[in-house]
Amino acid sequence: MRGRVLMRAMFWTYTTLIAIGLTLYIVIGLMGQ
Amino acid sequence: MKRFLRDNGLSLFFLTIFLLALGFQTLAGWQDFNNSQLRHEGDALGYGRYLLSSEFGVAMLENWQSEYLQFALYITATVWFLQRGSPESKELDKAGGESDEEQKIGRHADEDSPLWARVGGLRTRVYSNSLLLLMGAIWLLSWLGQSITGRVVYNEERVEHHQSGLDYVQYLGSADFWERTLQNWQSEFLAVGSMAILAVYLRQRGSPESKPVGEAHHHTGVTG
Numbered sequence: 587m588r589g590r591v592l593m594r595a596m597f598w599t600y601t602t603l604i605a606i607g608l609t610l611y612i613v614i615g616l617m618g619q
Numbered sequence: 620m621k622r623f624l625r626d627n628g629l630s631l632f633f634l635t636i637f638l639l640a641l642g643f644q645t646l647a648g649w650q651d652f653n654n655s656q657l658r659h660e661g662d663a664l665g666y667g668r669y670l671l672s673s674e675f676g677v678a679m680l681e682n683w684q685s686e687y688l689q690f691a692l693y694i695t696a697t698v699w700f701l702q703r704g705s706p707e708s709k710e711l712d713k714a715g716g717e718s719d720e721e722q723k724i725g726r727h728a729d730e731d732s733p734l735w736a737r738v739g740g741l742r743t744r745v746y747s748n749s750l751l752l753l754m755g756a757i758w759l760l761s762w763l764g765q766s767i768t769g770r771v772v773y774n775e776e777r778v779e780h781h782q783s784g785l786d787y788v789q790y791l792g793s794a795d796f797w798e799r800t801l802q803n804w805q806s807e808f809l810a811v812g813s814m815a816i817l818a819v820y821l822r823q824r825g826s827p828e829s830k831p832v833g834e835a836h837h838h839t840g841v842t843g
Contacts, residue, residue, distance in 0.1 A: 593626065596630045600630065611677075611680055611764045612760070614671055614672070614768065616767060619672060
């Protein structure tokens with residue numbers, strides 16, 4: 587059971603990293619920086 | 620801990636080398652940018668400022684978009700397109716979305732099938748395409764990010780050369796945008812296409828991306 591929770595944590599680590607990268611640079615580009 | 624490492628080795632390994640490569644990309648990109656600024660008598664940027672610049676953003680996102688396009692296309696294309704003998708292909712009579720029974724959907728679901736595979740209706744339709752939906756969304760958003768940051772970088776260069784900047788729609792039609800896009804696409808398409816056909820005849824012992832070493836060349840859809 588704990589193993590499954592940790593698998594989910596890996597899933598969210600990846601998706602969160604991707605979401606941060608996308609949002610950050612779209613905002614930076616929109617600000618013209 | 621040992622079990623966590625074993626169970627998640629693949630995603631941990633790639634996460635680690637992703638962060639290392641990205642970290643070194645920021646260092647090399649920063650140095651390259653400042654070298655170019657000095658040549659053009661511009662101001663050098665601090666490391667933190669470079670990290671939050673469109674210069675770094677476009678370099679990162681133009682590669683992201685092509686990778687996610689590659690996977691989104693591969694996920695979709697392999698539903699319908701087959702390759703005799705390839706471990707990347709389904710068996711030759713299985714083209715298409717397959718039956719609910721084969722896909723364990725609705726009343727064919729197992730006890731431990733995901734809820735959205737069991738319930739039917741819209742939720743099951745969404746869940747049936749959820750991998751493609753997410754990979755496709757990441758592709759489109761990173762391509763959007765590439766176009767927005769790419770325009771900022773391109774316009775900075777034009778201003779340095781006393782030219783007027785392009786608006787967003789003009790930039791979407793520019794050679795700069797399409798060269799950045801297509802130079803990444805072509806390499807992905809070649810790598811994926813060659814993988815599909817090379818794996819018909821060549822093997823890597825122990826890899827699920829390969830057929831078993833002794834499998835016949837004409838056998839399709841077998842992974843070792």
